[in-house]
Amino acid sequence: MKTTVSKRMTFCAGHRLYNPEWSEEKNQSVFGPCSNPNGHGHNYVLEVQVTGPVDAATGMIINLKSMKQVIQQEIIDKLDHQNLNSDVDFLKGVIPTTENLAAVIWEILDSKFGGEMLSRIILWESENNHVEICR
Amino acid sequence: MKTTVSKRMTFCAGHRLYNPEWSEEKNQSVFGPCSNPNGHGHNYVLEVQVTGPVDAATGMIINLKSMKQVIQQEIIDKLDHQNLNSDVDFLKGVIPTTENLAAVIWEILDSKFGGEMLSRIILWESENNHVEICR
Amino acid sequence: MKTTVSKRMTFCAGHRLYNPEWSEEKNQSVFGPCSNPNGHGHNYVLEVQVTGPVDAATGMIINLKSMKQVIQQEIIDKLDHQNLNSDVDFLKGVIPTTENLAAVIWEILDSKFGGEMLSRIILWESENNHVEICR
Amino acid sequence: MKTTVSKRMTFCAGHRLYNPEWSEEKNQSVFGPCSNPNGHGHNYVLEVQVTGPVDAATGMIINLKSMKQVIQQEIIDKLDHQNLNSDVDFLKGVIPTTENLAAVIWEILDSKFGGEMLSRIILWESENNHVEICR
Amino acid sequence: MKTTVSKRMTFCAGHRLYNPEWSEEKNQSVFGPCSNPNGHGHNYVLEVQVTGPVDAATGMIINLKSMKQVIQQEIIDKLDHQNLNSDVDFLKGVIPTTENLAAVIWEILDSKFGGEMLSRIILWESENNHVEICR
Amino acid sequence: MKTTVSKRMTFCAGHRLYNPEWSEEKNQSVFGPCSNPNGHGHNYVLEVQVTGPVDAATGMIINLKSMKQVIQQEIIDKLDHQNLNSDVDFLKGVIPTTENLAAVIWEILDSKFGGEMLSRIILWESENNHVEICR
Secondary structure, eight states: OEEEEEEEEEEEEEEOOOOTTSOHHHHHHHHGGGGOTTOEEEEEEEEEEEEOOOBTTTTBSSOHHHHHHHHIIIIIHHHTTEETTTSOGGGTTOOOOHHHHHHHHHHHHHHHHOTTOEEEEEEEEETTEEEEEEO | OEEEEEEEEEEEEEEOOOOTTSOHHHHHHHHGGGGOTTOEEEEEEEEEEEEOOOBTTTTBSSOHHHHHHHHIIIIIHHHTTEETTTSOGGGTTOOOOHHHHHHHHHHHHHHHHOTTOEEEEEEEEETTEEEEEEO | OEEEEEEEEEEEEEEOOOOTTSOHHHHHHHHGGGGOTTOEEEEEEEEEEEEOOOOTTTSOSSOHHHHHHHHIIIIIHHHTTEETTTSOGGGTTOOOOHHHHHHHHHHHHHHHHOTTOEEEEEEEEETTEEEEEEO | OEEEEEEEEEEEEEEOOOOTTSOHHHHHHHHGGGGOTTOEEEEEEEEEEEEOOOOTTTSOSSOHHHHHHHHIIIIIHHHTTEETTTSOGGGTTOOOOHHHHHHHHHHHHHHHHOTTOEEEEEEEEETTEEEEEEO | OEEEEEEEEEEEEEEOOOOTTSOHHHHHHHHGGGGOTTOEEEEEEEEEEEEOOOOTTTSOSSOHHHHHHHHIIIIIHHHTTEETTTSOGGGTTOOOOHHHHHHHHHHHHHHHHOTTOEEEEEEEEETTEEEEEEO | OEEEEEEEEEEEEEEOOOOTTSOHHHHHHHHGGGGOTTOEEEEEEEEEEEEOOOBTTTTBSSOHHHHHHHHIIIIIHHHTTEETTTSOGGGTTOOOOHHHHHHHHHHHHHHHHOTTOEEEEEEEEETTEEEEEEO
């Protein structure tokens, strides 16, 4: 039996899908309107799941308050109301697809939570599309 | 008794709130992170409501298929995956707040539906913020 | 100032949009796939709103328990898991569009609640389409 | 044409519906399990709507940041994680039904926003029940 | 670490749960109102998940546009606005429970996506009931 | 391939997070406002998942009607409109965190469904926080 606690948070950001090694035509054919030159954006929803033993004294896997603080400082404060192509240090050179964005978020949170506590993240780009990463 | 039919559609777009007649500082103090220089974006949800008599032969106020087509052609195709500051003819010179964006959408749809059929539009910028215009 | 209490309930039903005075072709051209011969169906969501003075002793406009009971008995029990074209007495001869279905529900509930207490009903046929009737 | 801006916020609280002037039996018969002696609670959702002219310089009816701040300070900070029967000054002696709670919230926000800007509040006690107050 | 991309789509359909080898009574006792003779229907929500390596050049596991196209052509176009008991080739002889419907959808999509890319499908029959199939 | 059926149900309850072996100060520092002396409450959402073979005659893993009945009798009827600190036999001495509440619900449902049919439960305390238990 595994027990997992999950926190949902949101941010909005701008982005454009564009591979600089490709022609404009190839970018349009692969990424479609996501490649429009002046960019667009989304309300992202991020769910972070941590799995582990429940502490007998607190009845918690992890204090949701500190879990929220980590996600706020490490992810939301860095991404919210930013342009993912130009404004975020840890996204430099990354094509900001949901897959790539989720991979970078995973890496940061995994190192912060440590001990393989991070078990899954889910990142929604819209109500119809999302990406999950899990161990 | 009034009967109203409502259609919900979605689009995503990028924007930046910025008044060119103000200093950078004033923009930041009024618009906060919505004024960040490289822009951000949202998944917008648009609900369009039409009020009128129900046709006895069809049992409809308006055919939802043609209602959807009008909204698609006049609004969604023009806004989806666009940058609201630079890419949209009918938003030139407009600060793309939700209020202003809704006002422009209202004007377009009101002229297309005619006869004061359009009774309300609701435009969500996020799950927590929306603007409504009604007669 | 007006105070309104609202109850949301759900039912599922089958239907087909079809005007028997029209040819098959005209039905297809007006109703599209909603006119497919063997019918389809929906999960309907019904929201019922009652407006009135708040009773000082109970702090309520109307007891939600009895409000729910009326909607359950008069509407949900008659429509849930039924075919709207053939199984429901009060829909005989009615083309079961959302507008017509809402009109019949309004009439029934208005007579049950009485005194112009019923102020609005909202009937969703899907997450993207709904009909409202209000005074 | 009227333009309205709406902010959605949440809080959780405990309560018990109980009229001290009635017997235990009468309370149970009117309020049912909502009257259970040790109380229960809800995740409340509050939507606040303000209607008015759109400022030409800002493109806003009211700055959502300050609108949120007012709701946070005046309502959420006072109600969140509190017991509505015992912990809240402005609810002393009030049976905390959704109607009564909404009425008190309306009164506070109406005096804070002033000028009849407040046009509607909607208070959900659960996904199926809500109360609205509007002018 | 596994990365998964997910697409949500919707369709509506009619159905009746009925085992022709059983008496009417047995059908009613097992399936209840789902077995009513003239059928009913639902708004189905289908989520399709594909797991695999992220392509370095595109930043994608699979292009969501083509993923959506496959689901649209193979599933939605065949099921939307249809009667699941009579109108769908690949459901002939199948009792259209959510489990059976999901199994048939899995089989079709698994053969289309190939290479064990399909990792999970989730099929909601209503907001309260769903079926999942995963490897 | 595994097939899973899932049922979503709701209840509301009051609670207070408090470890009686700790000082008031330590309780406040660990649990924050969740430890406020007079308690608060939530609308809980419970999703129960059962995994197993699909019966060829019924097309079901388990009859949702009986699955719902078990959850109603064993969990919802015991928790709905109750105070989790004082009113529920099987929570005596348990700090009612979402983790602990989920663990107790798991234990009860696992023994009722038997045969390792129960594969996962998900318990939401709010739209942003939930706990999952799975095998």
